[in-house]
Amino acid sequence: SDATDSDPLVITTDKGKIRGTTLEAPSGKKVDAWMGIPYAQPPLGPLRFRHPRPAERWTGVLNATKPPNSCVQIVDTVFGDFPGATMWNPNTPLSEDCLYINVVVPRPRPKNAAVMLWIFGGGFYSGTATLDVYDHRTLASEENVIVVS
DSSP: OOBOSSOTTEEEOSSOEEEOEEEEOTTSOEEEEEEEEESBOOOOGGGTTSOOOBOOOOSSEEEOOSOOOEESOOOOOTTTTOHHHHTTSOSSOEESOOOEEEEEEESSOOSSOOEEEOOOOSTTTSOOTTOTTSOHHHHHHHHTOEEEO
């Protein structure tokens, strides 16, 4: 849905309002980002190992300005601090509460843009949408696409 008149970074969704943030790509171009939007209830307690349940509505404005948790996984330490290995390790806290999406939109906001759905790799063993190597800011600002991950 459209942003509110008073704050263009507050968006109204079917589940409630969410607040985003403006980020700068390495090129200096700006993007708007909403990170950590729940798409399902956290799979904790009795919901663990069950089919996902739809996210519940929330009251107030959800703060979607920081990258979400990464799902629980083994962190590769075989090569120590070798950047070619560590760049694939999660860069946000590990948690079972990790069912979130991120949306990154170029600025100025396009009237008509393609939506790119990014599903990170990892073979159901590792991975996270928040890795620096998957720079959503660059994809959105340089290719004029809306990136959803």
